[in-house]
Amino acid sequence: MGAKKNYNDILKNRNLKVTKHRYAILESLEKSKLPVSAESLYIELKKKGISISLSTVYRSLEALYKKGIVIKSILPDYNKAVFEYNHNEHRHHMICIKCHKMQPVTGCPLEEYEKLIESKFNFTVKGHNLEVYGYCDGCESKTED
Amino acid sequence: MGAKKNYNDILKNRNLKVTKHRYAILESLEKSKLPVSAESLYIELKKKGISISLSTVYRSLEALYKKGIVIKSILPDYNKAVFEYNHNEHRHHMICIKCHKMQPVTGCPLEEYEKLIESKFNFTVKGHNLEVYGYCDGCESKTED
DNA sequence: TTTGTAATTGGGAATGATTCGCATTTGCAC
DNA sequence: GTGCAAATGCGAATCATTCCCAATTACAAA
Known part of the structure; x- marks a missing residue:
C-alpha cells in the first residue's frame, strides 16, 4: 500500500x-x-x-x-x-462454528442482487453484511451436535 | 403449506x-x-x-x-x-438503518460463492448470513449524516 | 501564540440483555 | 405407573456496553 x-x-x-x-x-x-x-x-x-x-x-x-x-x-x-x-475492498468472512475464527475472503457476488432489491422493493441499499459459516481447516473433522 | x-x-x-x-x-x-x-x-x-x-x-x-x-x-x-x-427457503432480509424494520427477501445469490470458498480455503460451509442495509420505503427521504 | 469552546476522555457506576443455580415439575421410555 | 433426565420458574449473577460528570484536549479564531 x-x-x-x-x-x-x-x-x-x-x-x-x-x-x-x-x-x-x-x-x-x-x-x-x-x-x-x-x-x-x-x-x-x-x-x-x-x-x-x-x-x-x-x-x-x-x-x-x-x-x-x-x-x-x-x-x-x-x-x-x-x-x-x-x-x-469489500471483504466478507468465513467464520468457524467451532473455534470462532474469522478469516477474510475477498470478492463479493452481490452487486446484481442489490440492484434487484432496489428496483423490486423501493429500498435504498447502503450496504450489506455477509458471513459464511462452517468448519475451518483445523476444526474440520471434529464431532458436532 | x-x-x-x-x-x-x-x-x-x-x-x-x-x-x-x-x-x-x-x-x-x-x-x-x-x-x-x-x-x-x-x-x-x-x-x-x-x-x-x-x-x-x-x-x-x-x-x-x-x-x-x-x-x-x-x-x-x-x-x-x-x-x-x-x-x-433461504430468505434474507433488508434492514432499515433508520427504523430497524426487517423485511424478508427470497432468493439467494450465493450457491456459487460457497462452492468457491470451499474449494479455495478448505473450509466446510454450513450456512451463511446475509443482510442488506439501507433505507426502507418510509424512511427513504429523511436526513442523514 | 494565546484563548475560548465544544469535543473527547477517565473512571466508575448504571444499564440491559442474557445466562446461571437450584429446587420443582414435566415428558416420555420402559 | 415409575424413574430419571430434561425442562422450567424465578431470582440472582454475569458481562458487554453505555452513561455520567468533572477534567482534559483539539483546534478555530483572534
Whole structure:
C-alpha cells in the first residue's frame, strides 16, 4: 500500500477530531488481519504502553463505525461486537462454528442482487453484511451436535 | 403449506422434548412475518395467556437455534438478538438503518460463492448470513449524516 | 501564540440483555 | 405407573456496553 496511511485526513474528513487514541486505534485495526473486540483492542493498546480507558475504546469504535471507517459485526454465538478496519475492498468472512475464527475472503457476488432489491422493493441499499459459516481447516473433522 | 405443521415431529426429530412452551414458541415464530426478540416474544406469549418465564423463552430459543429450527441474528445497531422461524427457503432480509424494520427477501445469490470458498480455503460451509442495509420505503427521504 | 469552546476522555457506576443455580415439575421410555 | 433426565420458574449473577460528570484536549479564531 505504499506510504504510511494518513489517519489524520480520514478523521478530519469525517468531522472527527484527531486524537492520539483514535490514531492508535486505527493503526491497530488496520494492521490486524482479523476483526477484534473492543476489549481485546483495549488490552492490545495497553500492552503497547498507550494509556487509554475502555470507555474511550468503545466510544471511539462506535464513532468510527458510525462514520463508516470501521466495520462492526456481532456473531450469534459469540455475543460481543467485533470491529475491523474498513478497507473498502469489500471483504466478507468465513467464520468457524467451532473455534470462532474469522478469516477474510475477498470478492463479493452481490452487486446484481442489490440492484434487484432496489428496483423490486423501493429500498435504498447502503450496504450489506455477509458471513459464511462452517468448519475451518483445523476444526474440520471434529464431532458436532 | 397445506395442513397444520407438526411441531411435535420437528422437535422429536432433533431430540428435543415436546413441551407446550416450545410448541407455542414455534407457532408464534412461524406466524410472525418479522424476526422477534426474546422479550417481545415473551410479551406476546403472555398476552395469549400462556404462562412462561423469560428464562424459558431464552433457553428455548437457544435450543431451537442450536438445532437449526430457528435463525438467530444480532444487528450492530440494535444490540439484541432476534429470532425467526427457519423456513428453509433461504430468505434474507433488508434492514432499515433508520427504523430497524426487517423485511424478508427470497432468493439467494450465493450457491456459487460457497462452492468457491470451499474449494479455495478448505473450509466446510454450513450456512451463511446475509443482510442488506439501507433505507426502507418510509424512511427513504429523511436526513442523514 | 494565546484563548475560548465544544469535543473527547477517565473512571466508575448504571444499564440491559442474557445466562446461571437450584429446587420443582414435566415428558416420555420402559 | 415409575424413574430419571430434561425442562422450567424465578431470582440472582454475569458481562458487554453505555452513561455520567468533572477534567482534559483539539483546534478555530483572534
